Amino acid sequence: MSQRSAPRPSGALGKDLLALEPLTADQIRLILDTAEPFKEISERAIKKVPTLRGATIVNLFFEASTRTRISFEFAEKRLSADTVNVAASGSSVSKGETLVDTARNLEAMRIDMVVIRHGASGAAKFLADRIESNVINAGDGTHEHPTQGLLDLLTIRDHFKRFEGLKVCICGDVLHSRVARSNLWGLKKLGAEVAVCGPRSLLPNAIDQLGVTIFDRIEDAIQWADALNILRLQLERMEGGYIPSLREYNRVFGVTRERLERAPRDVLILHPGPMNRGVEIDSDVADGPHSVILDQVTNGVAVRMAVLYLLAGGRPELAESAKRGGER
Amino acid sequence: MPPKDPTTVLDARAVERTLKRIADEIVELNDGIEDLVVVGIQRRGVQLAQRIVTMIEKSEGGRVPSGALDITLYRDDLQTVGPRPVVGPTHIPWVIDDKHVVIVDDVLYTGRTVRAALDELADFGRPSRIALAVLVDRGGRELPIHADIVGKKVDVQNGERIDVLVEELDGRDAVILVSRGDA
Numbered sequence: 001m002s003q004r005s006a007p008r009p010s011g012a013l014g015k016d017l018l019a020l021e022p023l024t025a026d027q028i029r030l031i032l033d034t035a036e037p038f039k040e041i042s043e044r045a046i047k048k049v050p051t052l053r054g055a056t057i058v059n060l061f062f063e064a065s066t067r068t069r070i071s072f073e074f075a076e077k078r079l080s081a082d083t084v085n086v087a088a089s090g091s092s093v094s095k096g097e098t099l100v101d102t103a104r105n106l107e108a109m110r111i112d113m114v115v116i117r118h119g120a121s122g123a124a125k126f127l128a129d130r131i132e133s134n135v136i137n138a139g140d141g142t143h144e145h146p147t148q149g150l151l152d153l154l155t156i157r158d159h160f161k162r163f164e165g166l167k168v169c170i171c172g173d174v175l176h177s178r179v180a181r182s183n184l185w186g187l188k189k190l191g192a193e194v195a196v197c198g199p200r201s202l203l204p205n206a207i208d209q210l211g212v213t214i215f216d217r218i219e220d221a222i223q224w225a226d227a228l229n230i231l232r233l234q235l236e237r238m239e240g241g242y243i244p245s246l247r248e249y250n251r252v253f254g255v256t257r258e259r260l261e262r263a264p265r266d267v268l269i270l271h272p273g274p275m276n277r278g279v280e281i282d283s284d285v286a287d288g289p290h291s292v293i294l295d296q297v298t299n300g301v302a303v304r305m306a307v308l309y310l311l312a313g314g315r316p317e318l319a320e321s322a323k324r325g326g327e328r
Numbered sequence: 329m330p331p332k333d334p335t336t337v338l339d340a341r342a343v344e345r346t347l348k349r350i351a352d353e354i355v356e357l358n359d360g361i362e363d364l365v366v367v368g369i370q371r372r373g374v375q376l377a378q379r380i381v382t383m384i385e386k387s388e389g390g391r392v393p394s395g396a397l398d399i400t401l402y403r404d405d406l407q408t409v410g411p412r413p414v415v416g417p418t419h420i421p422w423v424i425d426d427k428h429v430v431i432v433d434d435v436l437y438t439g440r441t442v443r444a445a446l447d448e449l450a451d452f453g454r455p456s457r458i459a460l461a462v463l464v465d466r467g468g469r470e471l472p473i474h475a476d477i478v479g480k481k482v483d484v485q486n487g488e489r490i491d492v493l494v495e496e497l498d499g500r501d502a503v504i505l506v507s508r509g510d511a
């Protein structure tokens with residue numbers, strides 16, 4: 001497209017996937033549509049296609065992660081890429097310089113892509129601006145977690161087949177949640193109505209300026225919503241004085257079966273994991289008939305395969321010549 | 329052939345006749361329909377395979393399993409796939425071990441699609457035999473691959489292209505030869 005000077009441009013998405021905020025609705029739809037056929041690959045006896053054969057991908061995780069790292073690794077391996085995991089959970093990497101040095105050293109070993117999770121908001125972009133490899137943001141501080149947002153979107157679309165006019169409420173610790181931000185951007189771009197619900201201490205200031213509805217009571221959110229995306233209450237927040245106690249949080253904001261039974265319709269339940277059962281979500285709800293929490297995990301692999309595939313492929317100028325000489 | 333309006337190589341009735349003949353040849357090659365599985369390559373191969381299967385089932389009176397293969401992920405040219413690479417569904421709901429698989433595609437050209445299809449099929453199982461049936465063989469092979477059953481052989485000059493149209497996607501059945509002008 002317009003990024004002629006970028007070293008690895010892709011017509012569809014650009015060099016990197018850093019956030020959902022800068023993407024267009026069409027680009028998000030392209031990723032979701034591309035994820036569809038990838039679902040089938042994970043159902044095969046041999047769960048592998050040769051698409052990224054020869055590509056080397058580094059999973060650079062500066063923060064603990066089980067689900068996301070494993071999900072990326074499955075996605076990479078099912079596309080036949082070679083993967084290296086770097087868990088730099090130490091403290092010496094908190095400075096920007098060190099982050100870039102780590103990545104440049106890896107790049108000197110001829111890698112193709114970096115999947116990065118980092119505690120600092122903007123770390124993924126910082127890296128993407130400085131290295132030639134494709135960069136995928138696997139969560140940066142409280143900024144965004146785009147592939148989680150995409151897998152939530154895919155799961156919602158699987159269920160409702162549409163976004164236009166759909167009411168989705170993001171519940172809990174929106175203030176610290178990169179998942180909330182990616183969801184918010186993605187859902188709004190695709191035409192859904194978005195609300196948030198949680199204690200005011202855990203909602204960002206001026207969030208209403210993003211065009212979302214605010215519910216102070218979970219009962220009201222449940223009355224309103226077609227789907228709830230229930231965020232994990234990060235337990236360290238209690239020590240930070242954001243909430244009085246876990247029990248009180250559960251009593252006021254917990255999503256329980258009793259509360260859901262009073263809803264005028266079946267409410268779809270999403271949770272990005274890991275769950276605190278009995279805090280933000282009760283076990284009855286997490287394991288209940290309207291929970292799609294495990295579908296989210298399954299969809300996560302397909303969505304990440306789609307992102308890897310789209311970032312790896314397709315240089316527009318080559319595509320033209322391929323089209324000319326490219327029947328079979 | 330000078331550049332001019334598209335030439336019709338096969339019209340709708342000729343396509344129908346040709347598919348019928350391909351269906352008969354598949355049955356002949358396979359000595360009946362036992363163990364036969366017909367797999368179409370996305371996109372237009374899938375519709376052709378579907379029709380061939382219907383013809384075989386009608387004439388032989390039995391059920392023939394069919395499937396669809398999208399070879400996008402097995403191509404050797406990911407870097408050139410283009411700005412909106414759309415991957416279609418692969419659907420092989422049958423065990424293909426020890427079966428006689430017939431791959432159906434609309435046009436056989438370089439052979440690279442077929443190479444990719446063979447690789448993909450190998451990931452689903454080990455058929456006892458794989459055969460290839462195409463509606464049009466336009467020459468220009470870049471790999472040692474040939475079709476067992478060919479509907480129509482067409483000589484294609486430089487600057488020309490074969491288009492296969494199918495009712496389901498294009499509104500009509502035809503095989504046409506188009507010159508690759510700027511228009």
